[in-house]
């Protein structure tokens with residue numbers, strides 16, 4: 001018999017999962033706190049590394065074909081916005097999802113009906129009790145919803161790390177938050193004026209930091225007074241991994257650029273390797289912020305107009321605090337999947353294109369009928385790719401079928 005499935009988040013994971021579940025005869029509802037693909041809209045101006053053929057599931061492609069929607073050439077890499085416009089939005093118009101996405105509804109917490117976290121431990125009765133979700137439709141409008149299965153596809157992008165030690169806030173950071181962006185900005189486009197002729201400190205050493213640096217260097221060509229300071233915890237002059245014959249060409253180009261920059265080889269970027277922000281103070285009107293930074297050469301004071309705090313994201317696990325979820329103490333991802341990823345990494349992997357194969361069992365939890373999918377299933381790891389999602393959806397459908 002079909003299950004009532006509550007899906008949290010209408011990003012790619014939630015949409016792919018809901019379509020597959022509906023087609024398999026279940027009753028799925030997606031609760032989305034903003035609007036469809038809200039997180040991707042925030043970085044919609046960025047060109048993805050992965051080409052269309054890796055971003056689209058065979059299931060999604062078939063449904064679009066039925067609707068008469070053509071997809072762009074499979075080897076092109078879309079921007080985030082193009083991915084939404086040509087794939088996700090058309091899919092949400094498919095009959096299977098008609099009336100199935102509730103936008104503007106935040107899931108605040110999840111519990112098991114008539115059972116506290118520690119109760120019915122390993123008891124089959126726990127699986128027979130439905131889930132209860134606390135929904136918030138606005139500040140004053142709250143209600144419960146009930147489901148047999150809950151699939152958390154809420155991503156990590158809404159939950160950034162801070163500038164300070166170990167990802168926590170640096171003293172003073174809260175007070176100057178309005179000058180800090182914890183996500184990429186459209187430096188070449190809409191946000192140009194925030195950065196042109198200003199001093200920007202970029203904190204972090206992931207691909208987002210590399211993208212921001214590349215955009216700022218380009219901005220300097222038309223606004224030469226633009227100053228760029230890069231603070232990265234890594235002390236290595238080549239902090240970005242390169243993979244032999246990398247099929248994701250733009251990833252490899254970006255890594256090459258960032259390694260040159262880290263080694264001091266890119267004009268216009270002042271680099272501080274092995275650097276850790278330890279305090280932030282409000283500056284004067286010329287430089288609204290002063291960052292106090294520990295470096296191998298002693299403490300430095302960096303004055304800046306803006307900070308791009310791109311130190312990564314982590315899952316919001318408060319949603320399922322009352323469920324029996326076994327989390328990895330290092331990545332905050334679901335434990336079995338985290339262990340599989342760690343084993344691959346230890347075996348010399350690290351390339352997000354070389355993951356798996358998986359059995360599906362990695363997605364199970366002590367809590368029966370609760371699954372974490374998509375970017376959130378990788379916890380703090382930033383190696384999640386949409387190709388992984390497509391397999392996850394198939395695996396979860398099978399796991400749902402095996403539930404009592």
Ligand SMILES: Cc1cc2nc3c(=O)[nH]c(=O)nc-3n(C[C@H](O)[C@H](O)[C@H](O)COP(=O)(O)OP(=O)(O)OC[C@H]3O[C@@H](n4cnc5c(N)ncnc54)[C@H](O)[C@@H]3O)c2cc1C
Pocket residue numbers: 008009010011012013014031032033034035036037038039040043046047048049050055105106107108153154155156157158184208319373374375376384385386387
């Ligand atoms: C700059 C950038 C570039 C990237 N490039 C690539 C790429 O080239 N290829 C690739 O495969 N991946 C790429 N990624 C990773 C990409 O983010 C994921 O592949 C994809 O967005 C993950 O989808 P998701 O559905 O898991 O999460 P998200 O897209 O983050 O969607 C989560 C959704 O859940 C909603 N939500 C959150 N909390 C709640 C709540 N409590 N209640 C209700 N709704 C909630 C959010 O509003 C959001 O709509 C990139 C990421 C970034 C940041």
